[in-house]
Amino acid sequence: MGKNRSVPTLNDVAKAAGVSTATVSRCLNSPDQVIEATRQRVMQAVESLGYTPNFAAQVMAARRSFTIGAIIPTMDNAIFARGLQEFQNQLRESGYTLLVSSSAYDPEVEREQIRTLVARGADGLLLIGHARDAEIYEYLERHQVPSVVAWSYDPEAQRPSVGFSNADAMRELARSVISAGHRRIAMISGITQGNDRAQGRVVGVQQAMAEFGLEASALTLIETAYEIDKGAEAFRRLMALAPRPTVVMCGNDVLAAGALREARRLEIQVPEQVSVTGFDDIELAEIVSPALTTVHVPHREMGRKAACELTAMVEGKSEGRSICINIRVVNRHSLAKPPCQS
Amino acid sequence: MGKNRSVPTLNDVAKAAGVSTATVSRCLNSPDQVIEATRQRVMQAVESLGYTPNFAAQVMAARRSFTIGAIIPTMDNAIFARGLQEFQNQLRESGYTLLVSSSAYDPEVEREQIRTLVARGADGLLLIGHARDAEIYEYLERHQVPSVVAWSYDPEAQRPSVGFSNADAMRELARSVISAGHRRIAMISGITQGNDRAQGRVVGVQQAMAEFGLEASALTLIETAYEIDKGAEAFRRLMALAPRPTVVMCGNDVLAAGALREARRLEIQVPEQVSVTGFDDIELAEIVSPALTTVHVPHREMGRKAACELTAMVEGKSEGRSICINIRVVNRHSLAKPPCQS
């Protein structure tokens, strides 16, 4: 209760142990430089005072924080949550702490948070996707903060990235769709503005269509936020079209789940009357009915590899390589041949 | 490219603007204490040097960080993700930054992360649930870091909490279940060890049963981690029992989704042959079929209110009140009367 037993400092510990602050610091940071007896005395003092180092002071003096920052578009999507969890686990093993903040898909917010994290002494940063002002990268460079981009893969890009080509992945899925006989294709995409992953997925569909000699006009595209309700709404609009598309390819599983929910409400049979596909293969994909045909992305693996690469960069062991993650199409029940009278 | 244009400091700005560091600091932190002309000159310099204050130094000098920390059990659950997103939004409005870390339901990790966040200068902390060593609270007290507990409500507790009574909520749902005629009740609970929310939910079911004069033995209880697969597995075990329970109350929607998935696999009709209930009312609840009868928890509201309360405490405007959030049972289709030959 007494105000005098407030937060103890290095100095207090030093006094209590009868040594200099340097020795205490060494006990904590490089114990083998200190003789056993001294160390014990110091640790005692640390213990009995309940000392915890002041992080800000440490960062300032050592110019190193053992902290990695991550800025993700939203926490409210299992794919990031899952990958990040693994990212964090991996970091912990290497002695780093992860700090996460979410930008709510707003570039302005993201940029502010990047600054915050850097100012806070983050040794490295995990970013999602490449689309971002050059100015930000310059800022990172100036502050000498390494970064890796995840959930996206682009060997051409300046930054190292860990992920996969969204276009390639979606193209592969689109090929199955077209091979199954679909010709009137609709896509419910996420907002492509400032989101290279969403853009890539659209491009993938377009490429596959071109391969099969379909005209671009055969694709009906709706862009909407990655939310269940939005997916449902978009699906409703699509079903009001005449002629109806025979397949609705969704930008991710969440949108697809919304589509499926709406289909049930409208009493449209999936996949008998219309097929639906997703992307990501989150748990949801297996739970909805019919289970979604989708693209499986190994989010955890991605998180782990991103962590390895980033720590290597922070420790000067890597210049920053890009790593490509393998994805695969998962066939479940939401994709079938188009109805006969197509 | 030159190494000389490395990170600029307050001092550099001061020189460039021909003022003292104090004036620069004031321009940035309390601009109205500085005359217009000077301010412009300083801001110019800030701009052209691309200056960003060093956070660690700021924290250290000002002993204030405008940072709030949150430690959640896992990012991998929509209920926390959602509430936190709102928590963060609210904090932003008041000028605070949120730092999140997840403890993976491990008290040891949680405690370490609390220390990390405090050492990092967090002005306040958001914690989930009450169950936690007294030592941790002492630590927070000593460091004078206010905290609020969310996703739990206990007016008796020392700490202010923002949430609801898990026991009351589950009791209400259990009453509906029993009123519908169920007598052989099973529950798939989350791990109760060190988790007051999970404990409360079990207690709620037991209380309702007692109210209706049912013996404790009429309840079959399985504890398992909050994962879809675990829910499925538990459901399978329950269905292997003879006699089978007529209803499976799940500790949350995720477990319930797992149960439903397994029911489909086993070709057990829900709710005709067995009823299933959830808890939380995440989006999932509406998407699965049949849609879940569950308890609706306004996670966003909780996040928002927790943020308000916590910032008030940080700013010395509140001593820490507890706030009770209203929940309600949502009747959808997964709960019905037990089959006749019960």
Add this chain to the structure above:
DNA sequence: AATCTATTTGTAAGCGCTTACATTGATAAT
């Protein structure tokens, strides 16, 4: 015994910022 070397510890200079206090100059009150 004198010198060298290696190990352990101490000394003290920052790290980049904030802020109490002192100073200055201008304006208002006498």
Add this chain to the structure above:
DNA sequence: ATTATCAATGTAAGCGCTTACAAATAGATT
């Protein structure tokens, strides 16, 4: 004209730590 008052700015003392360098001690080498 003199003094009191106030706003704008400067001075400098830290905040709590790390670390280069210096000092002291103890063996090893000659």
